[in-house]
Amino acid sequence: MGNILRSRSHVLNKLDPDVLKSMGNEHYRHGRFEEAMALYNQAIAINPKNACYYSNKSAALMSSNRLIEAVIECREAIRLDPYYHNAANDRLARLYQIGRCRESIESLRKIWTKKLTQGTLLRLKILKESSAIA
Numbered sequence: 001m002g003n004i005l006r007s008r009s010h011v012l013n014k015l016d017p018d019v020l021k022s023m024g025n026e027h028y029r030h031g032r033f034e035e036a037m038a039l040y041n042q043a044i045a046i047n048p049k050n051a052c053y054y055s056n057k058s059a060a061l062m063s064s065n066r067l068i069e070a071v072i073e074c075r076e077a078i079r080l081d082p083y084y085h086n087a088a089n090d091r092l093a094r095l096y097q098i099g100r101c102r103e104s105i106e107s108l109r110k111i112w113t114k115k116l117t118q119g120t121l122l123r124l125k126i127l128k129e130s131s132a133i134a
Contacts, residue, residue, distance in 0.1 A: 017043035051081035
């Protein structure tokens with residue numbers, strides 16, 4: 001049994017995680033979110049320090065209505081690369097969708113304190129206005 005596990009690990013390590021991500025993206029585009037997540041998980045197993053893989057997994061989780069898990073994956077992507085804009089925007093959207101508007105605003109402020117873009121400023125303004133209404 002140990003040889004099988006070592007053999008599988010050896011094959012997995014020979015795969016290019018970016019190729020796995022691309023394959024996952026193809027499944028995602030066709031609405032096959034579970035298959036996409038499995039490929040993103042394989043990419044993460046090979047290279048657990050790439051924020052993009054976590055962000056893509058988060059998007060697949062989001063599309064599967066697994067919002068809390070999606071936020072967790074976004075948080076990991078941001079931990080790995082605080083300036084990875086896709087992860088920051090994804091986390092913001094997921095927090096907002098699960099009704100945690102104030103937390104999403106604070107999260108956005110923390111992430112982008114040094115690097116605010118026009119789009120981010122607009123999102124922050126919209127969130128402030130919507131939270132004042134709620």
